Amino acid sequence: MTVSQEKQITILGIETSCDETSAAVLVDGVNLRSHIISSQIVTHQKYGGVVPEIASREHSLHIRPVVEQALAEASVGFKDLSAIAVTYGPGLVGSLLVGVSGAKAMAYAAGIPLLGINHLEGHIYANFLEHQDLEFPLLALLVSGGHTHLIVFKDHGRYEVLGYTRDDAAGEALDKVARALGLGYPGGPQIQKAAQDGNEQAFKFPRAMLEPGSLDFSFSGMKSAVLNALNSARMRGETLNVPDLAASFQQAVVDVLVHKALLALQQTGVKTLLLAGGVAANRLLRESLEYELSRQKVRLVYPSPVFCTDNGAMIAAAGYYHFLAGDAAPWTLNAVPGLNLKSL
Amino acid sequence: MKYLTIDTTTKVSAIALAEDGKVVAEGFLHTSKTHSERIIPMLDQLFAAAAWTLSQLELIGVVRGPGSFTGIRIGIATAQGLAQVLKLPLAGILSLDALAWAGWGRDEDIVPILDARKNEWYTARYRWTAESASAECLMAPQALSISECLEQLKELKQRICFIGDAAGKAKQEIEAALGDRAIVLPDYLSLPRGAYAAQEVWRRWQEIGAGEKVEPFYIRFSEAEVNWAKKERARKGENHE
Ligand SMILES: [Zn+2]
Numbered sequence: 001m002t003v004s005q006e007k008q009i010t011i012l013g014i015e016t017s018c019d020e021t022s023a024a025v026l027v028d029g030v031n032l033r034s035h036i037i038s039s040q041i042v043t044h045q046k047y048g049g050v051v052p053e054i055a056s057r058e059h060s061l062h063i064r065p066v067v068e069q070a071l072a073e074a075s076v077g078f079k080d081l082s083a084i085a086v087t088y089g090p091g092l093v094g095s096l097l098v099g100v101s102g103a104k105a106m107a108y109a110a111g112i113p114l115l116g117i118n119h120l121e122g123h124i125y126a127n128f129l130e131h132q133d134l135e136f137p138l139l140a141l142l143v144s145g146g147h148t149h150l151i152v153f154k155d156h157g158r159y160e161v162l163g164y165t166r167d168d169a170a171g172e173a174l175d176k177v178a179r180a181l182g183l184g185y186p187g188g189p190q191i192q193k194a195a196q197d198g199n200e201q202a203f204k205f206p207r208a209m210l211e212p213g214s215l216d217f218s219f220s221g222m223k224s225a226v227l228n229a230l231n232s233a234r235m236r237g238e239t240l241n242v243p244d245l246a247a248s249f250q251q252a253v254v255d256v257l258v259h260k261a262l263l264a265l266q267q268t269g270v271k272t273l274l275l276a277g278g279v280a281a282n283r284l285l286r287e288s289l290e291y292e293l294s295r296q297k298v299r300l301v302y303p304s305p306v307f308c309t310d311n312g313a314m315i316a317a318a319g320y321y322h323f324l325a326g327d328a329a330p331w332t333l334n335a336v337p338g339l340n341l342k343s344l
Numbered sequence: 345m346k347y348l349t350i351d352t353t354t355k356v357s358a359i360a361l362a363e364d365g366k367v368v369a370e371g372f373l374h375t376s377k378t379h380s381e382r383i384i385p386m387l388d389q390l391f392a393a394a395a396w397t398l399s400q401l402e403l404i405g406v407v408r409g410p411g412s413f414t415g416i417r418i419g420i421a422t423a424q425g426l427a428q429v430l431k432l433p434l435a436g437i438l439s440l441d442a443l444a445w446a447g448w449g450r451d452e453d454i455v456p457i458l459d460a461r462k463n464e465w466y467t468a469r470y471r472w473t474a475e476s477a478s479a480e481c482l483m484a485p486q487a488l489s490i491s492e493c494l495e496q497l498k499e500l501k502q503r504i505c506f507i508g509d510a511a512g513k514a515k516q517e518i519e520a521a522l523g524d525r526a527i528v529l530p531d532y533l534s535l536p537r538g539a540y541a542a543q544e545v546w547r548r549w550q551e552i553g554a555g556e557k558v559e560p561f562y563i564r565f566s567e568a569e570v571n572w573a574k575k576e577r578a579r580k581g582e583n584h585e
Contacts, residue, residue: 046572047568047572051566051568053413053566053567053568054566054568054569056413056414056417057413057417057560057562057566059417060417060420060421060559060560061559063421063424064424064428067428068428078428078429093414094413094414094417097380097414097417097418097421098417098418098421099421100380101379101380101383101417101418101421101422101425102421102422102424102425103425104380104384104422104425105384105421105422105423105424105425105426105429106425106426106428106429108384108387108388108425108426109398109425109426109428109429109430110429331384331385331388332381332382332384332385333380333381334378334380334381335380
């Protein structure tokens with residue numbers, strides 16, 4: 001693929017890996033012309049979490065109108081597109097397959113390249129939507145319901161995973177604790193809300209740092225400590241203060257994330273930290289990192305909240321760089337629910 | 345009128361290019377690969393072999409269930425994606441209606457059976473009559489336990505012809521229940537085929553005359569919905585006492 005300087009590069013990004021059906025039209029990597037998100041949160045709420053089969057059914061009903069609306073709001077047709085980018089993993093296999101099948105058929109019929117995007121890479125590329133001046137190398141802290149990763153980027157498409165969670169993802173631990181506290185789903189925002197009126201020092205939860213120098217994470221011990229505290233209180237017939245529990249747990253999660261991010265910056269000497277993923281919207285995490293990093297003259301970059309949760313714009317942003325690299329997917333592209341991060 | 349049909353509701357990927365009800369090219373893959381990997385390459389090869397172009401298409405037909413939930417969605421997403429770009433009308437048909445065409449003109453009642461897991465079949469019953477241009481549906485599509493289905497068919501006096509991806513596997517069980525009143529067609533006749541869908545899509549198109557919105561036809565609710573409804577009923581039951 002050769003790219004002329006004059007012609008605009010217009011990418012349609014499609015995301016269906018979990019419980020949001022989303023599509024966006026992005027021109028030249030920075031000009032977001034439309035961004036549609038159809039969220040299923042309300043549908044899944046009564047089940048206390050995302051139900052894979054129901055999520056797939058919802059995507060199947062929404063993908064066509066969501067894509068139509070994204071094109072209409074951007075005032076473009078399929079003939080104006082340079083390529084279609086779609087998430088092919090990681091995520092829920094049934095949900096991924098709706099997006100992959102639809103995107104593939106659209107790209108094939110339009111005679112344009114299909115770009116297969118790793119969802120995690122998409123989260124990190126959300127940062128490029130609003131920051132055009134990012135210079136490599138970059139360190140990314142990706143924190144979401146399914147993932148907790150520290151990744152160093154040497155260039156577009158060239159990255160190395162430095163550490164990841166050995167058990168629960170940070171967002172997953174927040175979800176589980178929120179459910180145990182009766183705060184509902186999704187857990188992260190609910191914990192943050194409850195924590196506002198709580199004392200973060202009321203409970204001492206363990207912060208698992210693992211062996212010295214390790215950039216891996218572990219959140220299950222911390223989560224179990226909350227559940228144990230709840231259980232033993234119940235046995236004694238006592239009730240615990242929910243805002244205090246939420247605030248103390250949130251503080252413990254944030255302490256570990258900040259500690260590991262600082263360690264990774266120290267080990268790599270990188271001067272820019274990108275925050276990505278749903279938990280990147282957490283205020284305490286942002287503020288704590290902001291405070292620590294300013295003392296070390298490290299720049300902190302994070303996406304607006306709308307680009308932190310799952311969305312099509314971030315997939316289009318990652319797709320733009322894949323397009324420039326000539327990295328088109330074959331028509332045999334399949335959904336890969338357990339897809340890992342690996343360099344181009 | 346040139347059209348394409350897509351059927352991914354079982355383990356078979358079946359597609360056809362057809363014109364005015366006549367099949368021009370047919371693709372059938374029953375391999376270990378997934379629909380997602382097979383369907384567009386297959387389509388591409390079929391168009392090349394038939395020397396057709398996408399721009400010649402005027403209609404896309406898709407089998408919208410019942411069958412594998414994931415398969416249903418892959419078929420619909422593919423058909424919709426193509427139709428959206430090419431600005432073509434869609435027609436949606438049922439897998440069991442399409443399979444009825446495999447028993448065209450036979451005297452027996454036609455009973456398509458598709459593997460619905462958990463010892464159940466997606467099934468329906470049809471009858472061809474001399475003057476009919478399509479099979480008459482005597483029992484609407486439903487999910488039935490295998491034993492219940494065979495019990496019901498035992499009550500009937502007619503001979504029954506079984507078709508579908510569950511037929512081969514259940515041959516002994518069917519013959520044990522129905523004896524020589526049962527005919528079980530072999531796989532090469534009774535698995536979903538592009539040709540069958542092409543017939544049913546053409547019939548459907550004569551009926552609707554314009555494109556339609558195509559949504560999945562699952563028959564079953566998801567397990568989570570069923571369990572939730574059960575719990576709700578239990579909760580309400582307790583409240584009454
Ligand atoms: Zn995500």
